[in-house]
Structures are given as C-alpha cells and as structure tokens.
Amino acid sequence: MTTSNIIEQVITQAIENINDELRDISLKIHDNPELSNKEYDAHALLTDYLEKKGFTVSRTVAGLKTAFLAEYANSSNGRRVGFCSEYDALPGIGHGCGHNLISITGLACAIAFKALLDQNLIQGKVVLFGTPAEEETEGKVVMVNKGEFQKRVDYGLMLHPYPYDLNYCNMLALDIGIIEFFGKASHAGMKPWEGINALDAFMQGWNNMSMLRQQTLTSNRIHGIILEGGKSICTNINLQKYLKPNVIPDYVSGKFVARSLKYDQLVELKQKLENCFQSAADATGCKVKITWDKNGEVKDVFMNDTLTDIYIDYMKQENADILPRVEEEKILTGSTDFGNVTAVIPATHPQYVKIGFDIIGFGIGIDAPIHSIKFTEAARTETAHHHAIRASRCLAKAAAKVFVDDELYQQMVTDFRKGKQ
Known part of the structure; x- marks a missing residue:
C-alpha cells in the first residue's frame, strides 16, 4: 500500500471515528442559533471540544471575542494548512445558511490532519480558524487585516453547504x-x-x-x-x-x-x-x-485551480454530480468574507451537497435556496450531515495531497501568483 493510500485511509477513519460527535455538535449549534459576534455558546462548544482533542486553542483572535484559533503541530519546519469553521446564524430563521454544517466540516478536516501528524505521516502544522460574523461579512476580513491567516498558514480551505455541488461559480x-x-x-x-x-x-x-x-x-x-x-x-x-x-x-x-x-x-x-x-x-x-464598512470591502473569491481540481477528483470518486467548469463559471452567487482569505493565501471554497434545489454548495438534498426557512430545516437533516462528512473527507484528502507532493504544492503557489497579477 502506498503512502498516499495510507494517508487517505487515515483521514477517512479519523473522520468516521468522530462522526457521532460531529453530528451532536452540529445539532447543538443548529438548535441554538446565535447572531454575528454573539456566538458565545457555539464558540464555547467548539473550543472546549478542540481542547479535549489536544489542540492548542486561543479563544480570542484579532480583537474578536467569538473568534478562535486551534493549532496542532509535530514540527516547526513543515508546511502549514488551515481550515475554517463558521457558526453565526441569520435573524429570524436561524441556520438558513447551514453554518452548523460549516462548523463541523472545519472540525472534521482539522482532526483528520491531526491524525496524520500524530502518526508522523506528515510533518508540519494544522490550524482551524473559528471565524465569526460571516453573515455581517466581518470576521475573516478583520482577521486578514490583522494578518492572522497569512502569518499562520501556507494555504487554506473551507466548505459551504448549498442545494448542489458547485466549485467554480462566482462569489462576488x-x-x-x-x-x-x-x-x-x-x-x-x-x-x-x-x-x-x-x-x-x-x-x-x-x-x-x-x-x-x-x-x-x-x-x-x-x-x-x-x-x-x-x-x-x-x-x-x-x-x-x-x-x-x-x-x-x-x-x-x-x-x-x-x-x-x-x-x-x-x-x-x-x-x-x-x-x-x-x-x-x-x-x-x-x-x-x-x-x-469600516473594515473594508469583501473581496471576490479566487479559487485556486490546483486545490479545487484535486477536491473535485475526490468528490467524483464519491459519485458527486459535478457540473462542467464552463457551466459553473456562468453562475453568479452571493458573497463571502473568505474572498479576502483567497486574496492573501492560496485557497479554495467549494460548495457542496445535492439538496435538490439546483444552485451551489455541497448539496444537502432539499428543494430550497439558502437563507430560507426550508434550508434551515434541511441543514438539520441526516442527509445534510452525510453530505457534509463526504465533502470533509474529500477536502481533507485534497489538502493532504498538496501537503505531501512538492510538485503539486508548487503548482498551487504558481496558480495563486498568477491570480495576483
């Protein structure tokens, strides 16, 4: 068995081992929706869990009381990868953007990487960024302005639920x-x-x-x-x-x-x-x-080709229904403060899960757009959880493949530099 196969198996098993715990966390966040910059219970739930899992946790970041950093390393010289969790809700309808799912996809990927580090399959560091107030387009903008992403990691990844799988759509x-x-x-x-x-x-x-x-x-x-x-x-x-x-x-x-x-x-x-x-x-x-806005504009999302294409390959292996890129690039969606992250480090923001309504994301299986009550209801279902876990496996594997392959890593960096020109 190749090292690559072993890494993929470790990622799959690490996420499966905490599947029930992730489901419990997702439901607790979903059933207790908190607005931007007031996500106190979700913040405590996530940081307590990460500390129990052995991460070094900073509970305030860039002056944001409900932001956090969870870091784990086995070497000070290796590569550094970052993932993101979001956990704020919408006024009136709760988690109509599925941030309860985003919170656990970040957890899943970070803990999978910790397993790789613990087994010395890779050398370096993983960081989970707890990013509040996405619905107010604030958390990541402030954190980027303070240099939190660019000084801590070499590249970053996160997932977002949507009625169907999209990768290269336009986020404005x-x-x-x-x-x-x-x-x-x-x-x-x-x-x-x-x-x-x-x-x-x-x-x-x-x-x-x-x-x-x-x-x-x-x-x-x-x-x-x-x-x-x-x-x-x-x-x-x-x-x-x-x-x-x-x-x-x-x-x-x-x-x-x-x-x-x-x-x-x-x-x-x-x-x-x-x-x-x-x-x-x-x-x-x-x-x-x-x-x-005092914090500055939200940037458009620049998807890193290398990271995104590898993620797509893994999703196809799991029978995801992926549109051709030329079709995805015709789609205009909303905006996300992760765009500011993609402006400073190589990064990708796939949207996943087939939820029935054809738009974007890791589809979660319902006939409803995001920011709707129906989507709030869908974000609590077993189907949505299943798709979130599937996408997490694929994202963690994509991140690991770049982490260990010098040629792919350099290709990722080159893609990023081309986008900056």
Missing part, C-alpha cells in the same frame, strides 16, 4: 454603505418652502441608482433599504405614534449593498453610487454622508 466582491441625507425641517402645510427635504433627496438618489442599473455591468448588483424615512418633531413621547407627514423630513437614511464580479469593478461601482447620491444632495440643497 461586496461592500455595504450607509447613506444619510441632512436637510431642514419645516411645517409641510404652513411654510414648506423653508424646508429642505431629506426624503426628496434620498428618493432622487434612489432613482439615480435605479437608472444606473441600465448602464452598469450585468454582473453588478445594487440593493438597499430605507432605514429612516422621516418623522415629526416631538419630544418625550412615543415616536411611533407621531410618524406623520406634516413635517418636511430633515433626516433620512438607508443601507445599500454593492456587489461586483471583481474587486476593481466594485471600486468603480461604488464611485458611481456615490455620484448618484451626491448629485441628489446638490440638486435639493441637502448634505449627504456616505459611510462604507
């Missing part, structure tokens, strides 16, 4: 902006001419934005909501009872998301959006303030 660059208009209040019946209407300015900016869609790239995405649309001036009373239209609004705010296929396109789109709202302010006499 993103930024979130708060738009505020400041006008002047006046009685709308007696002296409207003395007012400066912040709501008019906002709506004009909104219309400008809507017209921009006709002239922007078809891969760009612009969407938003009104946060505050104006109110009567009153003090020491319940404001909700006085949301009347008899006062010219002096303050209106909204929240917008801009997305693009590539980061440089996002920078251009943001400038055009700023022009839309600035021109509305100029036309109405209002002041406008545009505040983009």
Whole structure:
C-alpha cells in the first residue's frame, strides 16, 4: 500500500471515528442559533471540544471575542494548512445558511490532519480558524487585516453547504454603505418652502441608482433599504405614534449593498453610487454622508485551480454530480468574507451537497435556496450531515495531497501568483 493510500485511509477513519460527535455538535449549534459576534455558546462548544482533542486553542483572535484559533503541530519546519469553521446564524430563521454544517466540516478536516501528524505521516502544522460574523461579512476580513491567516498558514480551505455541488461559480466582491441625507425641517402645510427635504433627496438618489442599473455591468448588483424615512418633531413621547407627514423630513437614511464580479469593478461601482447620491444632495440643497464598512470591502473569491481540481477528483470518486467548469463559471452567487482569505493565501471554497434545489454548495438534498426557512430545516437533516462528512473527507484528502507532493504544492503557489497579477 502506498503512502498516499495510507494517508487517505487515515483521514477517512479519523473522520468516521468522530462522526457521532460531529453530528451532536452540529445539532447543538443548529438548535441554538446565535447572531454575528454573539456566538458565545457555539464558540464555547467548539473550543472546549478542540481542547479535549489536544489542540492548542486561543479563544480570542484579532480583537474578536467569538473568534478562535486551534493549532496542532509535530514540527516547526513543515508546511502549514488551515481550515475554517463558521457558526453565526441569520435573524429570524436561524441556520438558513447551514453554518452548523460549516462548523463541523472545519472540525472534521482539522482532526483528520491531526491524525496524520500524530502518526508522523506528515510533518508540519494544522490550524482551524473559528471565524465569526460571516453573515455581517466581518470576521475573516478583520482577521486578514490583522494578518492572522497569512502569518499562520501556507494555504487554506473551507466548505459551504448549498442545494448542489458547485466549485467554480462566482462569489462576488461586496461592500455595504450607509447613506444619510441632512436637510431642514419645516411645517409641510404652513411654510414648506423653508424646508429642505431629506426624503426628496434620498428618493432622487434612489432613482439615480435605479437608472444606473441600465448602464452598469450585468454582473453588478445594487440593493438597499430605507432605514429612516422621516418623522415629526416631538419630544418625550412615543415616536411611533407621531410618524406623520406634516413635517418636511430633515433626516433620512438607508443601507445599500454593492456587489461586483471583481474587486476593481466594485471600486468603480461604488464611485458611481456615490455620484448618484451626491448629485441628489446638490440638486435639493441637502448634505449627504456616505459611510462604507469600516473594515473594508469583501473581496471576490479566487479559487485556486490546483486545490479545487484535486477536491473535485475526490468528490467524483464519491459519485458527486459535478457540473462542467464552463457551466459553473456562468453562475453568479452571493458573497463571502473568505474572498479576502483567497486574496492573501492560496485557497479554495467549494460548495457542496445535492439538496435538490439546483444552485451551489455541497448539496444537502432539499428543494430550497439558502437563507430560507426550508434550508434551515434541511441543514438539520441526516442527509445534510452525510453530505457534509463526504465533502470533509474529500477536502481533507485534497489538502493532504498538496501537503505531501512538492510538485503539486508548487503548482498551487504558481496558480495563486498568477491570480495576483
């Protein structure tokens, strides 16, 4: 039996040995959904488990109280591989993005690598990054900004559940902006001419934005909501009872998301959006303030060809239904802060599992899109767990194959450098 065969068997057995424990952890996280940066119970559950398994755990990372690092090494000179777990939920619907599954796929891969290190089949280090607040596009952005990924590992991998297996679909660059208009209040019946209407300015900016869609790239995405649309001036009373239209609004705010296929396109789109709202302010006499996310943009995901193709080969061995790459690359999906990780180290982010609704991910077998109640329900099923474990085996094997093969490792690095050009 070859060393490669032994490594694959050890990975399979290591994950099988903890299968029931992973299922229990997944259900506990699923049944106790916690919002971004408030994942205290999930954080404690995961870090306690990793410490019991022999990892060195740091329970606060980059100033994020619910981030963690779990590290294990048998050498200070070998290669270093990283995996990610996510565990925050969505408001109102819980784990409609399947982060309970993402949490255990990271655990499975890290523990499989620990088994390889314990048996001296490889020399080096494995790191599991506990990354909070993905739904707020925050955790990994902050951690990358602080250098946590690039100083600790040489390459990184993670998985995401979806209605079906996708690997080379497009995950978009993103930024979130708060738009505020400041006008002047006046009685709308007696002296409207003395007012400066912040709501008019906002709506004009909104219309400008809507017209921009006709002239922007078809891969760009612009969407938003009104946060505050104006109110009567009153003090020491319940404001909700006085949301009347008899006062010219002096303050209106909204929240917008801009997305693009590539980061440089996002920078251009943001400038055009700023022009839309600035021109509305100029036309109405209002002041406008545009505040983009303090942590910076979410980058588009750059999938490393070497890592991804090896993962796909292993998934095909497990009878996964994989679309041709040319078809996958036509698909536009959402965004993830893992894009920022792919900008600083070689990395891959496959989406796995056939859940019935044809979109992306390691499919989990239901006819429902992510961020829906049906997907929340599906993420708790035995079928979803089965697919998560299957994808974990394949991802860990792909990571190990690159870890031990100098030629593949260099090919992975070359792919990354080409993407940076």
